[in-house]
Amino acid sequence: RVFQQRSSKAVPAMAESVLPSAKRSRLDEEGSPAEAQATAGGPEKPKTNVSSVPRKHVILLSFSGSGYFGMQWNPDTRFRTIEGELIQALQKAKAIPDYYGGDLGKMHFQRCSRTDKNVSAARQLVTLKMFSLDSLVEKLNEHLPSQIRVMGVKRVTRGFSFKKTCWHRTYEYLLPSYAFAPFHVRRHVHQSDAPT
Numbered sequence: 001r002v003f004q005q006r007s008s009k010a011v012p013a014m015a016e017s018v019l020p021s022a023k024r025s026r027l028d029e030e031g032s033p034a035e036a037q038a039t040a041g042g043p044e045k046p047k048t049n050v051s052s053v054p055r056k057h058v059i060l061l062s063f064s065g066s067g068y069f070g071m072q073w074n075p076d077t078r079f080r081t082i083e084g085e086l087i088q089a090l091q092k093a094k095a096i097p098d099y100y101g102g103d104l105g106k107m108h109f110q111r112c113s114r115t116d117k118n119v120s121a122a123r124q125l126v127t128l129k130m131f132s133l134d135s136l137v138e139k140l141n142e143h144l145p146s147q148i149r150v151m152g153v154k155r156v157t158r159g160f161s162f163k164k165t166c167w168h169r170t171y172e173y174l175l176p177s178y179a180f181a182p183f184h185v186r187r188h189v190h191q192s193d194a195p196t
Contacts, residue, residue: 054097054129056108058156059140061086064120064147071115071124073104082148083111086126089143095130112162113169123151127160 063082065071073083090096100106112125132155133139140150178185 052131054131056127056156056158056160057130057132058125058127058154058160059086059150060152060154061124061126061148061150062122063124063149065115065118066120066147067118069117070119071111071113071121073102075102082115082124083109083126085144085148086140089140090128090130092143093133093136093139095133095136095140096128097131110162112166125162127156127162 061082065082067080068085069079069081071082073087074081077084087096087102091098096107107128107130109128110126115121115124136153137150140153144150
């Protein structure tokens with residue numbers, strides 16, 4: 001009871017005088033957490049033309065999956081993936097901070113859907129926190145293989161989610177018509193296509 005009486009008298013005085021000035025002086029001395037990390041010898045964030053703080057963006061890309069082990073990033077570098085190529089391009093274009101490394105969790109990386117080995121996509125979407133840069137589409141395409149193209153980049157709200165905003169997905173499977181022919185016809189087609 002004594003503590004409650006003392007605290008009720010002391011807190012209003014502290015709230016009016018001590019707390020705001022202490023908070024201001026601490027911020028003036030230390031700066032933002034990112035600045036404190038940079039001055040403490042941590043990795044510096046790259047200077048960008050538009051924004052120095054990573055914000056949530058959506059990337060629209062198309063790709064031919066031939067020669068890739070699917071869309072999803074694989075920590076084993078022996079298996080080339082579409083996301084692996086995209087993350088490397090983002091790093092080379094300085095669109096993501098160095099301290100992200102290859103950690104998809106730090107990037108808040110999400111994909112609209114996955115693709116399997118050798119499967120292509122005409123319109124695939126991913127979201128992640130990245131810098132807003134001028135001419136970002138061109139910069140990313142410079143660092144991507146020719147069979148992966150970024151079609152557009154847009155800033156989205158923090159609450160944007162594929163699960164909540166995706167209305168439908170379209171899958172199209174293309175097969176040569178002779179795949180449905182009897183075996184002897186298929187064998188004849190393969191023999192006629194063979195080089196002489």
